[in-house]
């Protein structure tokens with residue numbers, strides 16, 4: 184940041200000794216404010232959606248649009264955190280099925296890793312109403328966690 188400051192700014196900081204000290208002291212405080220304002224993904228917040236806790240990973244998900252429409256594409260927005268409270272690095276896989284009917288979706292969703300424990304699951308589609316189970320698989324084998332959420336769509 185400082186290297187990008189125009190020459191004129193640097194010159195004026197040097198010129199006024201006391202003012203420069205104030206500006207320098209202010210920089211770390213400004214950085215802290217910026218970090219706080221950018222809303223860290225972890226720990227999970229109520230606004231992140233429905234929480235599911237696993238062993239070593241916990242996640243929250245919400246659908247867009249909400250409620251989930253039948254026969255229309257929707258996406259899931261997922262925030263995943265480690266047991267230590269940091270962002271879960273992935274990978275995440277998502278599928279959905281109707282356990283009673285013994286079938287899944289007719290579409291394979293794609294995962295967009297947004298970084299910082301945030302994932303978007305694009306291209307979900309529930310082709311019939313009823314009881315669906317959304318299955319999240321977090322992490323790589325053999326430490327992969329299976330987390331399921333039950334959803335009723337009408």
Ligand SMILES: [Cu+2]
Pocket residue numbers: 281284286311313
């Ligand atoms: Cu079905």
